[in-house]
Amino acid sequence: MARARGAIVxxxxxxxxxxxxxxxxxxxxxxxLAARIxxxxxxxxxxDLLFGFTGxxxxxxxAFYGTGGFVAGYLLIHHIVPSTILAxxxxxxxxxxAGLVVGSLALRxxxxxxxxxxxxxxxxxxxxxxxxxxxxTGGENGLPGVPRxxxxxxxxxxxxxxxxxxxxxxxxxxxxxxxxxxxxFGHVLRxxxxxxxxxxxxxxxxxxxxxxxxxxxxxxxxxAGGLLGLFQGYLPPDMFTIDQSGQIIVMEVxxxxxxxxxxxxxxTVWIYLSQVLQNIGAIGSLWKLVLGLVFVLLIxxxxxxxxxxxSTFLQQWQRREPAPVPSE
Amino acid sequence: xxxxxxxxxxxxFGGLVAVxxxxxxxxxxxxxxxxxxxxxxxxxxxxxxxxxxEPTSGDVYFKGERITQLGVTRVAQLGIAKSFQxxxxxxxxxxxxxxxxxxxxxxxxxxxLDAFGAVSRSRDAHAIVERVLTQVGLSERxxxxxxxxxxxxxxxxxxALALATEPEVLLLDEPSAGMSPEETRTIVDLLGTLRAGVTxxxxxxxxxxxxxxxxxxxxxxxGRQIAEGTASEIRAxxxxxxxxxxxxx
Numbered sequence: 001m002a003r004a005r006g007a008i009v010x011x012x013x014x015x016x017x018x019x020x021x022x023x024x025x026x027x028x029x030x031x032x033l034a035a036r037i038x039x040x041x042x043x044x045x046x047x048d049l050l051f052g053f054t055g056x057x058x059x060x061x062x063a064f065y066g067t068g069g070f071v072a073g074y075l076l077i078h079h080i081v082p083s084t085i086l087a088x089x090x091x092x093x094x095x096x097x098a099g100l101v102v103g104s105l106a107l108r109x110x111x112x113x114x115x116x117x118x119x120x121x122x123x124x125x126x127x128x129x130x131x132x133x134x135x136x137t138g139g140e141n142g143l144p145g146v147p148r149x150x151x152x153x154x155x156x157x158x159x160x161x162x163x164x165x166x167x168x169x170x171x172x173x174x175x176x177x178x179x180x181x182x183x184x185f186g187h188v189l190r191x192x193x194x195x196x197x198x199x200x201x202x203x204x205x206x207x208x209x210x211x212x213x214x215x216x217x218x219x220x221x222x223x224a225g226g227l228l229g230l231f232q233g234y235l236p237p238d239m240f241t242i243d244q245s246g247q248i249i250v251m252e253v254x255x256x257x258x259x260x261x262x263x264x265x266x267x268t269v270w271i272y273l274s275q276v277l278q279n280i281g282a283i284g285s286l287w288k289l290v291l292g293l294v295f296v297l298l299i300x301x302x303x304x305x306x307x308x309x310x311s312t313f314l315q316q317w318q319r320r321e322p323a324p325v326p327s328e
Numbered sequence: 329x330x331x332x333x334x335x336x337x338x339x340x341f342g343g344l345v346a347v348x349x350x351x352x353x354x355x356x357x358x359x360x361x362x363x364x365x366x367x368x369x370x371x372x373x374x375x376x377x378x379x380x381x382e383p384t385s386g387d388v389y390f391k392g393e394r395i396t397q398l399g400v401t402r403v404a405q406l407g408i409a410k411s412f413q414x415x416x417x418x419x420x421x422x423x424x425x426x427x428x429x430x431x432x433x434x435x436x437x438x439x440x441l442d443a444f445g446a447v448s449r450s451r452d453a454h455a456i457v458e459r460v461l462t463q464v465g466l467s468e469r470x471x472x473x474x475x476x477x478x479x480x481x482x483x484x485x486x487x488a489l490a491l492a493t494e495p496e497v498l499l500l501d502e503p504s505a506g507m508s509p510e511e512t513r514t515i516v517d518l519l520g521t522l523r524a525g526v527t528x529x530x531x532x533x534x535x536x537x538x539x540x541x542x543x544x545x546x547x548x549x550x551g552r553q554i555a556e557g558t559a560s561e562i563r564a565x566x567x568x569x570x571x572x573x574x575x576x577x
Binding site: 180183184185186187190191194195197198199200201202203205206 | 400416421432433437450
């Protein structure tokens with residue numbers, strides 16, 4: 001029974017992922033839009049582990065998103081690695097190692113100083129991408145020509161098939177992350193979020209737990225970066241920018257930190273609003289101003305993001321009307 | 329051999345000498361009380377014992393091993409737990425989850441990458457949670473969010489968090505601070521049952537608690553030790569009476 005109940009959320013997610021392109025279609029978007037949202041949702045799963053579960057605010061996650069994307073893309077474009085899965089895995093691994101190195105230095109500080117260090121490191125990565133490594137990364141032109149996914153002879157060549165591939169990877173990433181946050185390891189992370197002083201006094205090595213959380217988040221960012229190349233066929237240098245790091249934080253916060261689905265909701269809201277607003281003639285070039293105002297309203301209105309707000313509302317609604325809840 | 333020993337610990341904060349060459353020797357399964365007026369350096373001394381502060385000079389020994397620079401996490405892992413004067417709980421977690429965190433540290437060590445493990449399988453940790461919640465009388469409140477507890481319940485949870493690390497030495501920084509007389513009585517009764525299994529060092533202002541529990545009493549004033557002895561010796565000590573007790577005893 002407990003096992004059956006534990007499968008409800010993954011099943012619901014599976015149904016959602018199958019229906020998502022159609023839902024996006026009803027709302028006037030294409031399958032590309034759905035794929036882009038899933039990539040950001042996967043990127044955001046790592047950010048949620050870091051911010052929503054451990055309390056670490058990093059402004060440098062774009063560094064790992066770009067690293068994973070460019071490593072996987074480069075390997076595939078130049079046919080150095082034949083397998084899509086292997087290229088994604090190497091990109092993810094390189095991003096994780098980068099996360100381990102950056103984290104081991106940045107996590108020696110806490111709070112604002114930690115955030116500033118992550119920002120500084122991501123600027124370093126941006127510079128590396130644009131100048132010393134431009135022969136490899138294409139500099140400001142980016143990397144074109146990333147081939148579509150191919151796994152065990154199965155070609156994911158159309159956009160729909162590419163969406164399916166990304167959805168499968170997202171689903172695995174989601175299930176794995178659910179497992180991580182429910183583990184004893186995940187419990188210690190939540191304790192660090194709630195009261196790091198007490199967590200250390202209880203006998204937990206807070207620095208090492210944070211470092212592993214940071215590394216996992218970097219791995220998720222790297223994997224998401226690799227997927228972006230697969231459906232876009234092109235890796236833009238702005239994957240490395242502060243703007244990208246900031247966007248994923250905003251998606252996390254408006255979607256709902258500590259909920260896992262929050263970043264997916266946040267990404268949907270972000271991408272929709274930016275597309276819809278740009279197409280309204282009266283708003284036109286002011287779309288970013290309006291987007292900013294909407295976010296201010298969302299963040300002040302929902303203290304725990306949209307997902308947190310909905311779950312609070314449901315809990316209160318259940319408490320007020322216990323009658324319609326079916327007995328078990 | 330004493331279980332816990334401090335050798336002439338000194339702590340300076342800039343020009344201020346908070347603790348000035350204080351030594352302490354704690355035998356196993358005894359209760360030692362640290363008393364003294366506000367600002368005597370009791371809490372600073374405690375924080376050095378627990379590894380929260382590094383002393384400016386002097387050393388701390390546990391079972392004959394020097395633990396001075398180990399830091400709070402490793403000191404906790406060795407078996408020294410401290411309850412905080414200002415309650416340090418996990419406000420957003422439930423009461424049972426609160427106790428589970430130190431219990432996981434006791435059963436898993438300072439770090440373990442069991443990211444795919446199941447919490448329900450940590451039987452030893454759950455057994456500790458059950459035991460300490462029963463000890464402090466919070467079993468009924470296990471599902472409550474820690475933030476929603478009353479002040480007295482929070483102080484008991486604070487004690488439970490220290491107990492759940494399964495310590496050999498329990499450092500208690502004013503466990504009865506701000507409690508009503510009845511709540512204080514519960515704490516004293518609890519410490520009376522705990523003392524059979526754990527060595528206790530306690531900082532306390534309530535003299536009834538101190539004289540009722542302590543085998544030995546150490547008196548601090550302005551960062552220095554001015555007296556040490558049994559309850560009756562301390563009561564009779566003229567210097568202590570002048571400095572602190574003010575004719576109460």
